Amino acid sequence: LAETPASTLLAGQKVIVTSGPTHEPLDPVRYLANRSSGKQGHAIAAAAAAAGADVVLVSGPVAIADPPGVTTRHVETARDMLAAVTEALPADLFIGAAAVADWRPLIDADEKIKKNGGAPPSLTLVENPDILATIAKTGPHRPKLVIGFAAETQALLDHARSKLERKQCDMIVANHVGRGSDVMGGDFNQVTLLSHSGEESWPPLRKEDVARRLIATCANLLAEQAE
Numbered sequence: 726l727a728e729t730p731a732s733t734l735l736a737g738q739k740v741i742v743t744s745g746p747t748h749e750p751l752d753p754v755r756y757l758a759n760r761s762s763g764k765q766g767h768a769i770a771a772a773a774a775a776a777g778a779d780v781v782l783v784s785g786p787v788a789i790a791d792p793p794g795v796t797t798r799h800v801e802t803a804r805d806m807l808a809a810v811t812e813a814l815p816a817d818l819f820i821g822a823a824a825v826a827d828w829r830p831l832i833d834a835d836e837k838i839k840k841n842g843g844a845p846p847s848l849t850l851v852e853n854p855d856i857l858a859t860i861a862k863t864g865p866h867r868p869k870l871v872i873g874f875a876a877e878t879q880a881l882l883d884h885a886r887s888k889l890e891r892k893q894c895d896m897i898v899a900n901h902v903g904r905g906s907d908v909m910g911g912d913f914n915q916v917t918l919l920s921h922s923g924e925e926s927w928p929p930l931r932k933e934d935v936a937r938r939l940i941a942t943c944a945n946l947l948a949e950q951a952e
């Protein structure tokens with residue numbers, strides 16, 4: 726592989742990447758969301774395209790541009806994201822970098838919820854579908870490599886390893902997102918890759934460099950699988 730030019734590492738491979746947050750509506754003007762910027766997921770989609778892959782990026786609402794050379798599908802909610810990913814299958818590689826909202830409001834009111842002079846409204850939440858776990862368990866259409874992220878504020882590697890098992894994916898990219906870590910929204914990321922064969926920590930890198938290294942790692946794993 727050493728002599729394979731970077732621009733053909735993933736030639737002929739189909740890649741689906743999720744990126745950004747999801748927005749879960751409460752009424753026509755309000756939603757639940759999180760601090761994800763989409764920078765890491767978008768950089769991964771761009772790196773996969775630069776490596777010659779056919780890339781579909783399924784993005785939640787973000788303030789950054791669609792990456793060049795990538796087919797970008799814009800979605801709002803976790804359920805929309807799952808539908809767009811399912812529609813984009815089959816693929817050789819799935820990378821779930823989105824910060825999917827774990828819960829959505831049970832009721833998405835048709836009209837703006839008004840103050841009525843009484844107690845504040847209470848918010849009942851229901852769990853969203855797990856896109857990564859769903860894709861990892863799709864049977865015959867399962868991508869050859871299914872890779873997730875783990876955003877943790879504590880016990881990073883323990884939690885990441887349990888996600889690897891629970892979601893039946895091939896690799897988890899673990900990153901620390903606690904207050905002050907500046908990962909969500911920032912330009913740098915420090916990740917540890919966990920797979921069934923061990924773990925590997927990378928130094929703090931620009932998100933574009935994490936993306937390039939991750940794509941090179943995936944290309945190696947796909948090449949090994951093909952042997």
Ligand code: CTP
Pocket residue numbers: 743803821822823824825826827853854855856857858872873874875876877888
């Ligand atoms: N993920 C997903 N669908 C969800 C929730 C998470 O596809 N409904 C994916 C994320 O894109 C990420 C991985 O699962 O690749 C782990 O997300 P994370 O939020 O770290 O883990 P959760 O399983 O949601 O657990 P928790 O938030 O409780 O730590």
Ligand code: CA
Pocket residue numbers: 825826827
């Ligand atoms: Ca979560």
